Amino acid sequence: MPGLIERYRDHLPFAPEDPIVTLHEGSTPLVPAPRVSERAGVEVWLKLEGANPTGSFKDRGMTCAVSAAVREGADAVVCASTGNTAASAAAYAARAGLRGAVIVPEGKIATGKLAQALMHGARVIALRGNFDVALTLVRELAQRHPIALVNSVNEFRIEGQKTAAFELIDELGELDALCIPVGNAGNITAYWRGFQEIGHHPRMLGFQAAGAAPLVLGAPVEHPETIASAIRIGNPARWEDAMSAMTASNGAIQAVTDEQIIDAYRFLAEREGVFCEPASAASVAGLLAHGARGAERIVCVLTGHGLKDPQTALERAGTVVPCDPELTAIERAVLG
């Protein structure tokens, strides 16, 4: 498959002669989830966005944001990030030959994401403050300097990410509800825009971690906390857009506890063979905890790959079995 700008150019603000920066993102697997379906009592599909080139849905927005930055003559891109945007921005900046700088909350991003941003040669800045503080600062920075801001406040990010909605309709024809984790609220905004553009209106069911649930509480959270570090956000930039997607689609934004997130995270890995990161599992956790609101065919978006966060996985999984190099010992270890 080509990259998503080529695949969906009719719906995107790029002309055939524009420079395109792509890693052939998008066209990700949509797989049925029989065990989740059984537990939820409805037909559930999983959209595996971890299959994108850098392991998260951010690549959909980044191909557009970085292509636009090149078209505008920028020589650097910058973002605030809980990790995945940083990894994606760093990769696409490398691909485009641009400088990249990413601001992340110190000590609060998953190991895999940090490794990616560093490997791609971005300047990684560990801020002694949370994501919300980082985003405020980076917005100011981008106003003062000729640097392209590639957070989801950038319209091109939303444009790219809306293509996931097109893929769902291309494949399924119809769905009743979309379950999706919500952090800075760019992705729920993008899906809703995509569905609307092609005349579809599934319920948008957004889920925030209970310790970082400003949209559920109706007020910013000053010190957001959750094991799902990707969505540890207290004041989403796309607040209004997310609320109107929820209202217009007759959907809901609800909270899930860290325990519910980890339960879904492990269930997906152990029973469906699908390893996503904790924040992604919030979509399935939400469906299991709050129900489908009358919807019968549901897609849960699994936003990032499980390998992004090996530390959480190792803390929550079983242990390895030590073994001497002898047949009887192996027999005991394997069969015992």
Ligand code: F0G
């Ligand atoms: N899932 C994952 C794996 C994420 O990395 C994010 C956001 C979300 C869900 C929520 O999406 O912000 O559009 O509502 N990660 C951003 C980042 C904030 O910096 O990587 P959203």
